[in-house]
Amino acid sequence: MKKTCLHDKHVALGALMSPFGGFDMPIQYAGIVEEHNAVRNAVGVFDVSHMGEVRITGPEAKKYVNHIFTNDINVMKAGDVQYGMMLYPDGGTVDDLLVYKVDENEYFLVINAANIDKDVAWINEQSQGYNVKVDNQSEYYAQLAVQGPEAEKTLLNVLQIDATALTFYTFFTMKCDGEEIIVSRTGYTGEDGFEIYAGHDVIIAMWDKLMAAGVQPCGLGCRDTLRFEVGLPLYGDELSPEISPIVATLGFFVKLDKEEFIGKEACARQKAEGSAKKLVGLELKDKAIPRHGYEVLQGDKVVGYVTTGYRGISVDKSLAMALVDREAGALDNELSVRIRKKVFPAVVVKKKFYKKSYKK
Amino acid sequence: MSKIIDGLYYSETHEYVKVEGEMGYVGITDYAQHELGNVVYVDMPEVGDEFEAGDEFGAVESVKAASDLNTPVGGTVEEVNEALEDEPGLINKDAFANWIIKLKLADAGELDGLMDAEAYRKFIGE
Structure with missing residues (x-):
């Protein structure tokens, strides 16, 4: 360890x-x-400090990062940070990350601890044919x-x-x-x-x-x-090789109008056709607490599972993010969550349970 | 150092039984509440539910996780501690004063299989 x-x-x-x-x-x-x-x-x-850091340098750094990253780094100035994802060609998520633009030829990537080895291997693999240097500085x-x-x-x-x-x-x-x-x-x-x-x-x-x-x-x-x-995803719960950012309703960070990036076609298709699953917020009427993996039901039918759930601390409610069938995930839909032996009613809500207070 | 009260019976899953006549008050130990952290929800059974020794009768939940509650002795639920519905954190304040269920004991002989205060103190390594 x-x-x-x-x-x-x-x-x-x-x-x-x-x-x-x-x-x-x-x-x-x-x-x-x-x-x-x-x-x-x-x-x-x-x-x-467990987070990973990878520095990409070279004359094709910008072109390369744009190739592996869902957000559009063309709009970044030196000193800007962007959030986005690296995707597999099928739209599944390799990782979510921050990209820091040092200058046109240098970008600093911050990745999840659990994914360092996988990400570095992925970043190296994809860099074949690009004039860049990949430096794992984790x-x-x-x-x-x-x-x-x-x-x-x-x-x-x-x-x-x-x-x-x-x-x-x-x-x-x-x-x-x-x-x-x-x-x-x-x-x-x-x-x-x-x-x-x-x-x-x-x-x-x-x-x-x-x-x-x-x-x-x-x-x-x-x-x-x-x-x-505040509805932020955790890789492994709300994003994974099986959960694309479109499914996780993080499409804002996937710039489909960008020329190209790995996973673009899959995401465009999911967006146009509607993905089978969708990440939603759930609010329970009772105090029982939905936990990761608990079943979500519509009537008697299992329509998904809880990805993260808590008794809120700043919000005094039992809340969950859940991955459910698209049709079941419409706002205000009445679903339920199985918690141990009982089933508790829940309503689909926006997954920003508490208001962010960023200094813009 | 955790609080441990003489005269109570203790289980390896950190529940205690306080016996009064033919009734047993079951809760979690001070050691358990400390390990759990802030208790935010207690899932309790219904009055009249019957349990055998070792049965799961509910759960106590901290912010981070849910822990099953197992009754160290069998019996019928006579009362649940309704104060915990509104204020589950009472368990953190005083786990021994804030029992979870009151059972009519099915077989007082089952108490013999549990630890006393001294054995429990050794069990948790204090």
């Missing part, structure tokens, strides 16, 4: 540790609810996510990083202890916040400063409740 450079710190803080994406990661410190609320109401810091980079309405102030006061000029989904690089680090206004919580990529020593020093300043350490437990409440 892999460890991040902050592993010893988490253990010393008494975190509950658990395997995630091949890493032994902190799930919670003070408790999921407390950490979740810290991010919604103030600020919290996550060790997300071992070099550690990463912190500082998230919450007080994140900007925290960066300034605790880390002496003035990120006030950054707008949502932009980044800059700066020198820190002689090393070039990356700071972006991005995150996975639905709140304002930043992600910082740097070498291990710099990240450890930053973590220590944040702890000394009393910033709440946050585990992957609340990272999941936070992203869920």
